[in-house]
Amino acid sequence: MTTLRPIGLARFDRAIISMRPEMKICVLGAGVIGLTTAWCLAEAGHDVVIVDRHASTAKDASAANGAQLSYAFVAPLASPATLRKLPSLLLSSESPMRIRAGLDPALVSWGLRFLLACRPAAMRETIAAQLALAALSRSELTRLTQSLMLSFGLRTAGKLVVFRSRREFDVARRAIVATGEQQILTPAECLALEPALRLDADELAGGIFTASEQVGDCAAFCAGLTTRLKRQHNVEWVLGTEVRGPVRSGGRLVAIDTDKGHVQADHFVLCMGAASAAFAKACGFHLPIYPLKGYSITLLPAPEARVLRHSVTDMERKLVFAPLARDGRTAIRVAGIADLERGTTIDAGRVEILRRASAELLGIDAAGDIEPWCGLRPMTPDSRPIIGWSPLQGLFINSGHGMLGWTLACGSARLTADMIECRRSVTAASAFALRRAA
Numbered sequence: 001m002t003t004l005r006p007i008g009l010a011r012f013d014r015a016i017i018s019m020r021p022e023m024k025i026c027v028l029g030a031g032v033i034g035l036t037t038a039w040c041l042a043e044a045g046h047d048v049v050i051v052d053r054h055a056s057t058a059k060d061a062s063a064a065n066g067a068q069l070s071y072a073f074v075a076p077l078a079s080p081a082t083l084r085k086l087p088s089l090l091l092s093s094e095s096p097m098r099i100r101a102g103l104d105p106a107l108v109s110w111g112l113r114f115l116l117a118c119r120p121a122a123m124r125e126t127i128a129a130q131l132a133l134a135a136l137s138r139s140e141l142t143r144l145t146q147s148l149m150l151s152f153g154l155r156t157a158g159k160l161v162v163f164r165s166r167r168e169f170d171v172a173r174r175a176i177v178a179t180g181e182q183q184i185l186t187p188a189e190c191l192a193l194e195p196a197l198r199l200d201a202d203e204l205a206g207g208i209f210t211a212s213e214q215v216g217d218c219a220a221f222c223a224g225l226t227t228r229l230k231r232q233h234n235v236e237w238v239l240g241t242e243v244r245g246p247v248r249s250g251g252r253l254v255a256i257d258t259d260k261g262h263v264q265a266d267h268f269v270l271c272m273g274a275a276s277a278a279f280a281k282a283c284g285f286h287l288p289i290y291p292l293k294g295y296s297i298t299l300l301p302a303p304e305a306r307v308l309r310h311s312v313t314d315m316e317r318k319l320v321f322a323p324l325a326r327d328g329r330t331a332i333r334v335a336g337i338a339d340l341e342r343g344t345t346i347d348a349g350r351v352e353i354l355r356r357a358s359a360e361l362l363g364i365d366a367a368g369d370i371e372p373w374c375g376l377r378p379m380t381p382d383s384r385p386i387i388g389w390s391p392l393q394g395l396f397i398n399s400g401h402g403m404l405g406w407t408l409a410c411g412s413a414r415l416t417a418d419m420i421e422c423r424r425s426v427t428a429a430s431a432f433a434l435r436r437a438a
C-alpha cells in the first residue's frame with residue numbers, strides 16, 4: 001500500500017563523478033527491463049548487444065501483464081497484511097495465492113526472507129524506495145514516449161482500489177492521510193466514480209482513488225522500442241539464442257556462453273527476469289529471485305456494455321482490471337494470481353478465477369475469446385528490484401521487479417545506465433543493492 005511520500009529525488013540525483021568512454025555492453029534478456037536498459041545505454045553512445053532466447057522481444061513476463069503504471073500506489077506483497085492472511089491465502093482453493101513447489105530449497109530460503117520483509121519497518125522502507133524509483137520511472141517514460149513518439153495506449157485513467165474488508169480499508173486509509181495525492185471514497189462514491197462496477201454498496205468497505213495513475217500496453221511499448229532500437233547503428237541483436245552460462249577470466253566476466261557460441265563484451269547486464277537466478281548461480285552467487293506465476297485474460301466487451309473508465313484493483317482478490325485501447329475499442333485486461341511455482345503451463349482453474357471475477361465485478365460474460373496468458377514475475381522477497389553490481393566483476397544486475405516491472409522499467413534502466421557510466425554513486429541506489437536482499 002502507498003503509505004509514504006516518495007523519499008525525494010535527491011536520493012537519485014545524478015552526479016557526474018566520472019564519465020567512462022564508450023564501451024561494449026551486452027544486455028541479457030529482451031523483456032521490458034532489458035529493452036529499456038538497452039535503450040538508455042545505446043542512447044549514451046555505447047555499443048549494445050541484446051541477447052534473448054526468443055526470436056522476438058517481450059515474449060515472457062512482459063507480454064500481457066496487468067497494464068497498470070502504478071506510480072503512486074505501490075503495494076509490496078511482503079507486508080503485515082499479507083502475513084496476517086497467509087494461512088487463509090494458502091489453504092483456500094479459490095485463493096489468489098498458492099505454493100506448488102514441493103521441497104524446493106530455493107523457495108525455503110526465499111520464504112524465510114519474505115517473512116522478514118513482512119515487518120512493518122521493512123515494508124515502509126520498500127515503499128519509500130519503490131515510490132522514489134516510480135517517480136523517476138514516470139519522468140523517464142514520459143521522456144521516452146515523447147522523444148521516440150511511441151504509441152502504446154498510454155492514458156492517465158486513474159486507479160480505483162476497492163476494499164471489501166473494513167479492517168484492510170482502515171489500515172490503508174490511515175496510511176495515506178499525509179500524501180494528499182489520493183482520495184478516500186465511500187462505497188457509494190466508488191460506484192458513482194466507476195459505473196462499470198456491478199457491486200452493491202454493502203459489498204464494499206470503501207475505496208482509494210488516485211487520479212494520476214496511468215495504464216498502457218507493455219507489449220506494444222516493447223514492440224515500439226524494439227523498432228527504434230533496430231534503427232540504432234550501435235545496437236546488435238542476438239535473438240533466438242539461449243544463454244547457457246558465464247565465461248570468466250581472471251575473476252571477471254568476459255563473455256557469455258550461448259548455444260550459438262560466445263558473446264564478448266566489456267560489461268554485461270543481467271535482465272533475464274525469473275531466469276536471472278539460475279544465471280547468477282552459474283556465476284557463483286545467490287540471487288534471491290523466485291518465479292511468482294500470474295495470469296491475465298483480455299476481454300473485448302460487447303459494444304453496449306458499460307465502458308470501464310478507470311483502472312480498478314480488487315484488493316481482497318488481488319485482481320486488477322485495466323481499460324486498454326484496442327482497434328478503436330476499449331478492451332479490458334484482467335490480471336492477478338500469485339502462484340509460487342516454476343513453469344508456464346496455463347492452469348484452466350486459475351483462468352476461471354479471472355473469468356468469474358470479470359462476470360461478478362463488471363458483469364462481462366467472458367465466455368468467448370479471452371486470450372488466456374500466464375507469466376512468471378521475477379519476485380524478490382521484499383518486492384524490491386535488485387539494481388547494482390554483482391559480486392562477479394563485469395556483471396551488473398537489473399532484475400527482480402516482481403509485480404511492478406512495467407511501472408519501474410524506465411527508472412531502473414536510467415539507474416542502471418547511470419551507475420555503469422559512474423554518473424550515479426552506488427550508495428545513492430543502495431536501497432536496491434544485492435546485499436540488502438542477499
Ligand SMILES: Cc1cc2nc3c(=O)[nH]c(=O)nc-3n(C[C@H](O)[C@H](O)[C@H](O)COP(=O)(O)OP(=O)(O)OC[C@H]3O[C@@H](n4cnc5c(N)ncnc54)[C@H](O)[C@@H]3O)c2cc1C
Nearest residue numbers: 029031033053060061062066068243273294404405406407
Ligand atoms: C499476471 C501479471 C500481471 C502483471 N501486472 C503488472 C502491472 O499491472 N504493472 C506492472 O508494473 N507490472 C506488472 N507485472 C510485472 C511485470 O510484467 C514484470 O515485472 C516484468 O515484465 C518483468 O520484466 P523482465 O524484463 O524482468 O522479465 P521478462 O519480461 O520475463 O524478460 C526476461 C527475458 O529474458 C529472456 N531469457 C530468460 N532466460 C534466458 C536464457 N537462458 N537465454 C536467453 N534469454 C533468456 C526471456 O526470453 C525474456 O525475454 C505483471 C506480471 C504478471 C505476470
